[in-house]
Amino acid sequence: MNDEPNGRRQFLKSLGLAAAGAATLNVDAAAPMGRGDVRRWDLETDLLIVGSGVAGVSAAIEARRSGIAALMLERQHLPGGSSGISGGVCYLGGGTPLQKALGFDDSVEAMLGYMLAASGPYASTDKIQLYCEQSLEHFDWLVANGVRYAQKYSDEKEISIPDGSLYHCGSERAWPFRERFKPAPRGHVPPSEHLTGGRELMRALLAAADALGARLIVNAEAQRLIVETDGRIAGARIHLDGKVRHVRARRGVVLAAGGFIHDAEMVKTYAPELAACSTPWGRAGDLGIGIRMGIAAGGATLRMHHGFVITPMYPPETILRGIAVNAAGQRFTPEDGYYGMVGHDIAYRQNGRAWMIVDADSAYGWNDFRLPVAAEAADIATLEKTLALPDGALLQTVDYYNRHAEHGRDPLFHKEAKFIAPLKTAPFKAYDLSTQHAFTPAHTFGGLHTDLDARVLDAWNEPIPGLYAAGRSSAGLPVAPYIASGVSIGDGSFFGRRAARHAARA
């Protein structure tokens, strides 16, 4: 069924060192091209996939498994997208074989409950429900396509052992969620050193796509969609080897080109809270091209201001015995929540400013590049003055916290018992948690509005024929606050698959 004879050669070439990314051509008009303006098709396929991250490769695999041809275009010289440099965590649950093998009970209801409650008012309820219901099948699919997990659980908030493959990767054990939904470890990650599970994940999936006959072209820059007079998406105009090429997509186009964290103007325009973060996070291809192509075709966008904002205080977890305070000297979040939820509160609710107040027992034992020291003092009153906090505010906050911590209680935010300890031992420090100064990776979540089959929807919620989006080119499961590692990767592989399955039967 694969009608691109050069697919395999191109694919293998891409795994080695290839030419640097093609120079950007100016797009002469931003609107989609009419089909009538295409004089000939330079390439043809069934499913054209823009991008080769986890969403793109999952679409490619599923297209081939459904018996249709698939062509992935990758703008960079290597495939894998931001997924390849991610932690490679996939949020799965409801009783996966790995959870069971390691002795953890989980249910679809508990997983669904946590995801909905933690995601807040922007949660895509229907998508989350489907995702949870099909999580076991999703796990099986990953394994069937070569993703390997080790039977090893890591109990810390960040995977702390090289062969750890399962951990509590969100706020499941933090208040208030632990009281409402039975916590379970749902972070499934291929074993790796130094949190490079994304490389293992993508190596497996790209190899599976290749083995199944999916084609990949690197250094190929998609520019505009091509639209039939009846509105159906017919293909795309791309830039390849210094030339403009027209690619016909008989079954549709999947926009899986990632987010836009590396287009500074776009971030500033759409997501200023993310623009203030110190560390745009993602591969260089996260330039919003997929989202832009979809908008030009009449696609609606959702949650363009959302993204993850990570305030990676841990490891080590001991720092969570401290308290995070805002510009009024008040605590504002459960410090032992997922670092994406803490980061969200700082970026979106505290104007990007906060400090972590620690004593000698909870401080890092070294100078840590992640969090600059904003102040250090022998007592809290001096710390408060140095930070220019309101008169007596920090003193009162620490006093209240300590008073209750002495009895193992945290009435404000109910940290886990192991993180509750009075701040008593000088010197005291204030780490700068501001999104601008702390090491604060940020990535965009806003994108094209899609349905359960990953079809791009217009402003009336009607699908645009032949157009799909998945991963961070779409508005999917991940919202602000980001509730757990692995939700974005999981969303990409889940809805990338669904796009291809729909295209194959449409």
Added chain:
Amino acid sequence: MNDEPNGRRQFLKSLGLAAAGAATLNVDAAAPMGRGDVRRWDLETDLLIVGSGVAGVSAAIEARRSGIAALMLERQHLPGGSSGISGGVCYLGGGTPLQKALGFDDSVEAMLGYMLAASGPYASTDKIQLYCEQSLEHFDWLVANGVRYAQKYSDEKEISIPDGSLYHCGSERAWPFRERFKPAPRGHVPPSEHLTGGRELMRALLAAADALGARLIVNAEAQRLIVETDGRIAGARIHLDGKVRHVRARRGVVLAAGGFIHDAEMVKTYAPELAACSTPWGRAGDLGIGIRMGIAAGGATLRMHHGFVITPMYPPETILRGIAVNAAGQRFTPEDGYYGMVGHDIAYRQNGRAWMIVDADSAYGWNDFRLPVAAEAADIATLEKTLALPDGALLQTVDYYNRHAEHGRDPLFHKEAKFIAPLKTAPFKAYDLSTQHAFTPAHTFGGLHTDLDARVLDAWNEPIPGLYAAGRSSAGLPVAPYIASGVSIGDGSFFGRRAARHAARA
């Protein structure tokens, strides 16, 4: 120049009682129509304006003053849009004749400084700057078109006298702005009883448009834009008198159809914080049709999650001697800020939940429909328990506030001196400030991305030829937080004018 002979008759008819709004036709496809599908034009004009609120009528006036024909389409049976039921405040400054006549100094710099600082990271810097620089001309234009102001200043935070025409309508006198930018009253409002200045404003502007020969058709429902093969907007398909009609717009189309607060699904999808508010605020025509038509034509949208959230505690101002607290029993905002800024903090930063804690001296002297009483007690400890706040948290907050208030100080949020008073006299009350339970008007601010000439921009920030948007169909000056009454009305009239001026010379 006006080539619609029936304009005046239609216009006058619209001022009386007319037939109820036309039933909604299903739009058979959401994409814009191709010009080739239009067999004949049923109506022709130079500038077609969808909507007759302040943005639409300002465009109509300016079109006529620039010598081109203008046709306003109004979906409802009466013109005026949400502007007509608004307070009619226009945010103007920099030394308007009214400010000067009433003895107030103001400068473009102070106005610009306040607007930028208060609006926060989403501020449209270029638009705000132009708006401030041309504020005097804007004032003159309103007056030249029949808008009348009385030489009477009102010193309270809400206009308290029927003939008051100038007041401090934002947070200019609240911390931290008063320390950085010289406060001035910038709320310009036609004198009226019961805050119905919008009726006076729109009566004047609609009469001016009529006198200048602009045409208005009511009960006319715009449905889709019509696009030439080269991408230029050629007109619109509308529904009128039970029939589909095609309207040619030789100079362009202005989408000025308001926001989408009355499309519940759209609000839930794009702006869930607003969906939780008790009182969707605006005329029934705020259904997002203008925004949708623009998206279908490839227009980008901005800030779709934004809107105003008003927590109208005052009048009377005496209630501002109380303190607003969140679910952790902490204060979180200067209570004496503009009620749109307080509402913003509750809706967007406190999960929609807060309480106003007052004593007998600061409580309303009556049962007020705006704020339900959540708890009443003889002491703060009991109030805290009734509200189920964390153990001792409210006690500590009140204690800290009182301790400093005794000396006329408010270290946390620096309320104006007249609002600082210890809470000492029983009974104590907690008013429910939650967006769900309190009277909380909400309106949308998200819309089409436009440039300084109100041209709709695509995803590459390029203007779509012949397409304009103004008022709440566009993303303009008003953002979340909403910084002052009159910014939305002022934005509509200012950029509605600019759209028409550009269309006339393009």
